[in-house]
Amino acid sequence: MSGFTGTTRLVRLALRRDRFTLPAWILGMTFFLAATTAMFENNYAEHPELLMPDTQVVIENPGMRVLGLVTGPTIGGYTLHRDALTLAALAALMSVFAVVRHTRQAEELGREEMLGAGVVGRYASLGAAVIVALAANVVLAGLLGLAMFATGQPLTGSLVAGTSIALVGVAFTGVAAVTSQLASTTRGATGLAGAALGVSFLLAALGNMLGAVDSAALRVTSAWPAWSSPIGWGQQMRPFADDLWWPAGLSLLALGLLSWVAVVLVGRRDVGRGMWPERRGAAHARSSLLSPTGLVFRLQRGALLGWGVGLVGFGLVFGALSEQITGTEGEATEWYATFGGDADLLGAYWASMMQMAGMAVAAYVVTLLLRLHHDEAQGTLEPVLGTAVSRVRWLAAYAVNALVGATLLILLFAGAMVVTGGPALGHPASLLRDLVGAALVQLPAIAVLGAAVLALVTLWPRWSVGLSWALVVSAIFLGPMFGPSLGLSTWLLDLSPFTHVPNAPAVAISLAPVLGLLAACALLASAGVVAMRRRNLALPA
Amino acid sequence: MRTAIAVSGLVKDFGPRTRALDHLDLQVETCEVHGFLGPNGAGKTTTIRVLLGLLRADDGHVDLLGGDPWRDAVALHRRLAYVPGEVNLWPNLTGGEVIDLLGELRGGIDPSRREELLERFQLDPTKKIRAYSKGNRQKVALVAAFSSDVELYLLDEPTSGLDPLMEAVFQDVVQELRTAGRSILLSSHILSEVEALCDRVTIIRAGRAAESGTFDELRHLTRTSVVVDTAKPLASVTRWTGVHDARVQDTHAQFSVDPGELNHVLEHLVDLEVRSMVTSPPTLEELFLRHYDEDISGAGAAAEVVRAR
Structure with a gap:
């Protein structure tokens, strides 16, 4: 051998x-x-x-x-x-x-x-x-x-x-x-x-x-x-x-x-x-590539496509299973009731599915933003910052892509759930409105995690990958999917941004927690921007 | 003449124990090609990264095109182009896309200049970066930089992967830029390239400028080698001040002489009745090897000589 x-x-x-x-x-x-x-x-x-x-x-x-x-x-x-x-x-x-x-x-x-x-x-x-x-x-x-x-x-x-x-x-x-x-x-x-x-x-x-x-x-x-x-x-x-x-x-x-x-x-x-053999490509860049935002989009568009396909698949399956939920009996109804505080079983099911999708999209955002660290550590940041692109503009390019990508993915999931769930239940139009609202309300929590990763990447670049993933896993565990059943104290659960996401569509969307999350996001992102402007780049030797 | 780059007393530390730049002085005039030489790890790349505002100076004064590279990075970068020593690019973009992208981010490129350079460097722009060899990746960075018409070019060992034919193309392009009145800082190990292109050079050692000047000035700091035949025996040669590495065979001798002692040595030789004599200036290789080889105290002494002049 x-x-x-x-x-x-x-x-x-x-x-x-x-x-x-x-x-x-x-x-x-x-x-x-x-x-x-x-x-x-x-x-x-x-x-x-x-x-x-x-x-x-x-x-x-x-x-x-x-x-x-x-x-x-x-x-x-x-x-x-x-x-x-x-x-x-x-x-x-x-x-x-x-x-x-x-x-x-x-x-x-x-x-x-x-x-x-x-x-x-x-x-x-x-x-x-x-x-x-x-x-x-x-x-x-x-x-x-x-x-x-x-x-x-x-x-x-x-x-x-x-x-x-x-x-x-x-x-x-x-x-x-x-x-x-x-x-x-x-x-x-x-x-x-x-x-x-x-x-x-x-x-x-x-x-x-x-x-x-x-x-x-x-x-x-x-x-x-x-x-x-x-x-x-x-x-x-x-x-x-x-x-x-x-x-x-x-x-x-x-x-x-x-x-x-x-x-x-x-x-x-x-x-x-x-x-697969290496293919040739374009001799000239398209104008859509010629900006930091365009470049970042190009670098992650394959990943975005993959996540999009995945979330549409999950949305179709979980939407189709909506009908099963209406048949649920016994103890399980009480668990769903904790989501809504009333007997709206389906609303609670959709809320929990939407929160799960929110966590998945948060993972996508983290993988995207961690590229900031890889750009720096692997040296592709050097030629970009050698041109007339400021450090903050580079961060902004990633932030824009993360935000647009997250919005797109969570809406795809909501749309897919409506496609299979709506007809079975008989009122697709109102379902669409409810689920789009429930989808969008996930974004502030996702943005908080994204801003935290941004701060980690700029403040502690060497440890940012491990710390970021530890942060995501803790946020998920202290969040509504797992947190309440773990019997932990409330202040600990409150540390997870997901805890503060309104349980739409089971309950009406309230503004206060959303504004709180946005404030936290702004604070973390500002810390990242300040750090990025002040420090040496950790480029490869 | 205005200066393109004026660095004095630049200090850069990486952590408490590693001093990368130790009071470095570097002056590049406008319209000159300035060679930046030194052994591996001497601090060339660190210096260039400070000049680009990627690293922050811990002490000293840095002036780039009349601005502060840390504070005014974006405005200054519109007026310069940079070729990194290690070309790290995005593996899934094509060479052509990278050239357009970097040019656009700098403030736009001249399309006809781009085509001309692709032609001259024989670069296929449709290949993905990951499919290029090291030399071809370097060409992508060179074409991207030279496609922009800017005041200053910072080139960090730009030809380390190029074949001799492409090296010649590179030298032609740099000569044209000099004629057009551009300033260029060229970090390099290739002596023939430095000698062909550079008006002045700075030699950096252990984070300090060991020497700086034109080649003629540098040569004057270095020993002349002498081969001589005399009528009388040359046994006393080894005792003369300023003579080194002497090899004596009766009336034939080979040795090298410190620049300041050449006249005294000639006086001694005349007494011995010179029959034939060949003197040759130091070669560049000798010049550089001396600096690359010396211990740090030697480099410090050489720097003293420069300042004394």
């Missing part, structure tokens, strides 16, 4: 490079799971009688089944329903970033060329990347299991739970191995894998929403789409109830198959290139 010569050495190189990154991911996820499990353990120790109805709420309610499955009334199962989807997405991202970092990014930056000139086989980098990501997921599975066991959950269930999450990472290790061969850029490879993650989430959510609930409201039998998604396979292990191990085999099988495909692709392409 001379194609794999040098793999061991490259594994050591990758581990050396990732010696802080991977432990930070793994420990962060472990700590998060341990903390939330301990919290639910405490809550239900005080009110054990609530566990049964709480579990029934999330099982009966198709909207809550988007987040995952619970089987039977257990604290571990209930905690996982809250955490599993986030942790699974994080495990997938950790794996995708690791594999891309050691394959496609190494090629793009020319490192692969230096390695390939040594006694290193053609498949060694790919092999090393897959081994390192797989190892990280094995450690993750163990530590997540330990986190739940240590906070009082049964051992077998805890281990199955940890494995069910890490296996999503395992499957996406394979996905990233393939996308790294298809795309010729780091961004492209990560983007394709991210799209696969989105589809995987959608399939699992769809399968669970369309699933059948048993008479005791303690078990959901998922519809077939759940079985076509790695996230679905993890959920079907049903930790703390059935404790099945065999769905894990599906993820391992997927990793094996995808790795084999990646190896075949590596054997058929040139180093530094993707599977």
Whole structure:
């Protein structure tokens, strides 16, 4: 197997490079799971009688089944329903970033060329990347299991739970191995894998929403789409109830198959290139490109298109499921009522869907604004600021693109929900008006996160990427989707901008919180502008 | 003659322990091509980034085209063009798009000039940046800069990836700009290029200006090499002041002489009855290697000599 010569050495190189990154991911996820499990353990120790109805709420309610499955009334199962989807997405991202970092990014930056000139086989980098990501997921599975066991959950269930999450990472290790061969850029490879993650989430959510609930409201039998998604396979292990191990085999099988495909692709392409040939382009720039705003739009238009397609897909599916909500009965209606304060079930469902879309759009805005940091660190900022473009104008170009892009994406989502939800319910015109309002009211909260990223990028450029993502994850967790059920104090929940978004269309839009969010946004953005004007640029040497 | 760039006592620190520029002086007159030389890591790129207002000076005075590069960055950048040492551009744009974009952001370009330069540098503008070689990416930056008609060009090692043919094209273009009365700061390691193009040079070492002047002035600071045959034996040569690296074989000797001692050495030689003698001025290579090679105290001493003149 001379194609794999040098793999061991490259594994050591990758581990050396990732010696802080991977432990930070793994420990962060472990700590998060341990903390939330301990919290639910405490809550239900005080009110054990609530566990049964709480579990029934999330099982009966198709909207809550988007987040995952619970089987039977257990604290571990209930905690996982809250955490599993986030942790699974994080495990997938950790794996995708690791594999891309050691394959496609190494090629793009020319490192692969230096390695390939040594006694290193053609498949060694790919092999090393897959081994390192797989190892990280094995450690993750163990530590997540330990986190739940240590906070009082049964051992077998805890281990199955940890494995069910890490296996999503395992499957996406394979996905990233393939996308790294298809795309010729780091961004492209990560983007394709991210799209696969989105589809995987959608399939699992769809399968669970369309699933059948048993008479005791303690078990959901998922519809077939759940079985076509790695996230679905993890959920079907049903930790703390059935404790099945065999769905894990599906993820391992997927990793094996995808790795084999990646190896075949590596054997058929040139180093530094993707599977698609490089096309020629325009000899002259269009006038739309000739401004900082035009340039930023051009640089992220592919990503915007991808997010647009994704949000339209989600909007169509969740809109079509509106009809299901009207049939919801029992405990689940009360959960929705917390959104609206009245019995308007559909309004509450739309409000929660719109908030979810708002969080997704916030993630898009953060990826876009973090390019500010990459421009600086990779040096593309230098030629721009060498011309008659001021630093503030450069920030403004990004801010404009972020704002316009976010507005467009959230409106696309609202529009898609109306397309499938409106006809079924019989009054599309009023639904359109309600949902557009509900969509636009998400923007101030998104803008606050965007302004925070802007401030981080200008104040602490070196740490801005990690801090920004930590900020987004905390904002989502303290927000209305998860925050209230975590039993945290109100002031902590108030730290998340999403907490302050009016629950339109379930309740009327009030002006005060919107103005408050805009003020916070202005404050953070001003801090960013001031910092940007005063400091040295951290350009590459 | 007005000055295009006047830098005095410029200090730039990166953190408490790293002093990148240590009281640097640099003066570029209008209408001159000024060579900016120095070993790797001497502070050339840092200086240029301060001149562009990308980095803030910690101390000293910086004047660029009569303005403050930090405060008036945007206004000044309309009047200059910059070619970075490491050309980092957007991989998914074409060369032509980048040239148009950078030109427009600077305040507009001359389309016919652009076409002419593309022709002369033999650059295909329809390729994506990621598909260009290092030399071709450099050409994109050069065409983008030269397509703008500005007062000052800041060029940071602009030819490090060019082939000899393109190097010649580059030299032609710079000569034309000088004739047209433009000012150019050219950081470079290529001595033939510096000698062909530059009116004056500044040599920077460890963040300080080690020497500055025309080539003739710099040559005067450097030893002359002498090969001589005499009637009487030359054994005493090694004891004369100002003589270095002497190799003596009876009545034949090779040595180098400090510029201030040349006259004394000639007096001694006349006493020994010179039969034939060849003196040659220092080559540029010798001149620069001396500066690139010396330890820091040596560079300081050389700077003292310049100031004393």
